[in-house]
Amino acid sequence: xxxxxxYGMTYSRFRDDSLVAQMSREAxxxxxxxxxxxxxxxxxxxxxxxxxKVTPLIxxxxxxxxxxxxYSLVPQEIxxxxxxxxxxxxxxxxxxxxxxxTLLDIxxxxxxxxxxxxxxxxxxxxxxxxxxxxxxxILVRGMSAAPFRIGLEHPxxxxxxxxxxxxxxxxxxxxxxNRRAWGDLHHIIDPHTAEPVRSIIATWVVASSAMxxxxxxxxxxxxxxxxxxxxxxxxxxxxxxxxxxxxxxxLNAEIFTGxxx
Numbered sequence: 001x002x003x004x005x006x007y008g009m010t011y012s013r014f015r016d017d018s019l020v021a022q023m024s025r026e027a028x029x030x031x032x033x034x035x036x037x038x039x040x041x042x043x044x045x046x047x048x049x050x051x052x053k054v055t056p057l058i059x060x061x062x063x064x065x066x067x068x069x070x071y072s073l074v075p076q077e078i079x080x081x082x083x084x085x086x087x088x089x090x091x092x093x094x095x096x097x098x099x100x101x102t103l104l105d106i107x108x109x110x111x112x113x114x115x116x117x118x119x120x121x122x123x124x125x126x127x128x129x130x131x132x133x134x135x136x137x138i139l140v141r142g143m144s145a146a147p148f149r150i151g152l153e154h155p156x157x158x159x160x161x162x163x164x165x166x167x168x169x170x171x172x173x174x175x176x177x178n179r180r181a182w183g184d185l186h187h188i189i190d191p192h193t194a195e196p197v198r199s200i201i202a203t204w205v206v207a208s209s210a211m212x213x214x215x216x217x218x219x220x221x222x223x224x225x226x227x228x229x230x231x232x233x234x235x236x237x238x239x240x241x242x243x244x245x246x247x248x249x250x251l252n253a254e255i256f257t258g259x260x261x
Contacts, residue, residue, distance in 0.1 A: 003121065006033060007114050013059050013105055014069045023096075024059070024103035030096045039106055039113045039211065040091045046109070046215050047085055049231050053222035054215065057082045058191050059103030065185055065194070075185060082191035107187075111137045112173055112214025119210070132210075137173045139210045144168035152253075155202040155239055163237070163255040165206065173213035175221065176202040188221050197221045199241055206251065207234040 010033060012018045023030060032040075046054040064079040066072055083102065090097045106113070115134050119141060122130050129142030140148055147168030151161035155176050165172060177196065180187040186196045203220040207213040212232060219228055220238050225248065228234070237247035237255075245255065 001118075003117060004114065007117070010036075011104075011106055011110060013063075013103060016069070020059075020104050023098055023101065025101055027098040027100050027102075030098070032094045032096055034094050035117060036094055036096075038116075039109060040096070042109060042113075042211060042215060043106065044085070044091075045231060046219055049228060050219050050223045052082075052084065053190060053192065054108055054219050055082055055085065055191050056104045056106050057085065057088055057102060058108075058189065059105035061189055061191055061194055062105060062187065063103065065189060066183075067180065067185075067187055073183070075183070079194040081194055108218040109211050109215030111135070112139075112171065112210035112212070115139045115171070115210035115214075134210075137171070137210050137214050138167065139171045140167045141169055152204055152237070153202075156243075161256070162239070163253050165204070165251070165253045167206070170206060170208055171210040171213040172204060172206045173210060173217045174202065174204045175214075175217040178202075188218065190222065200238055201241055202239040203236065204238075205234050205236045207232070 008015065010019045013020050015021060019030060043056050061079060061082050064076040066075045088099055088102050111134055115132050115137050116139065118132055119139050131148060132139045138150060147166040150165045150167050150172050152163045152165065154160040154162050155178055175188065177186040177188055188197050190197060200221050203217045205213040205216040207216065212234065216228060216232060216234050220236060225236055235248045235251040237245060237251060237253060239245055
């Protein structure tokens with residue numbers, strides 16, 4: 001699909017010919033797709049509410065940690081913290097001005113953003129009911145009469161689920177430290193300390209859009225849900241390192257263990 005290809009050519013840090021790769025080599029002004037304001041405005045909200053811990057400036061931190069284009073999974077001796085938003089770029093409309101060469105990574109919310117784009121394309125051609133499943137980032141529309149039952153994968157055993165969430169309209173996205181993990185590291189890294197988060201091992205978020213659900217699933221690793229709920233409308237469940245649960249009182253879910261809200 002043309003729009004998916006355009007997305008990869010713009011945002012993929014794993015392609016040497018992408019716009020993001022060019023940005024990592026050269027500062028200056030860059031023109032992004034017209035819908036990029038959605039993802040960058042959302043990232044600025046996330047950046048502010050998480051005190052900079054969810055940031056599109058995490059790219060070089062991930063590369064230095066071994067999560068690079070070649071998937072070397074070999075961390076550098078020194079992993080530098082991510083730069084500050086104000087020191088790195090300015091964004092207005094569809095123009096991004098880099099003050100210095102910077103490797104961007106919108107992975108925390110990027111897949112959800114793309115799922116929403118595809119959903120909008122389906123809606124524009126009068127497809128009212130659909131389910132898009134992009135490797136666990138799920139968007140459902142028009143299925144309220146017969147909602148899907150979405151299983152919540154056990155963070156220590158992918159052959160089991162720890163619960164089920166019915167979804168007829170909206171999105172559910174997950175994030176977990178057992179995905180993209182290597183050695184003593186995983187991909188959910190604190191950009192201030194360059195250390196992976198240990199206290200939480202899995203999150204799921206239900207929201208109106210996949211971009212919001214995807215980004216908040218990462219934000220919950222860094223920021224209390226109560227603070228995020230001051231800005232965003234969502235429901236959630238998270239699993240802590242000791243396998244205890246936390247979830248929102250408005251979550252519609254069936255949990256298969258003795259969790260308490």
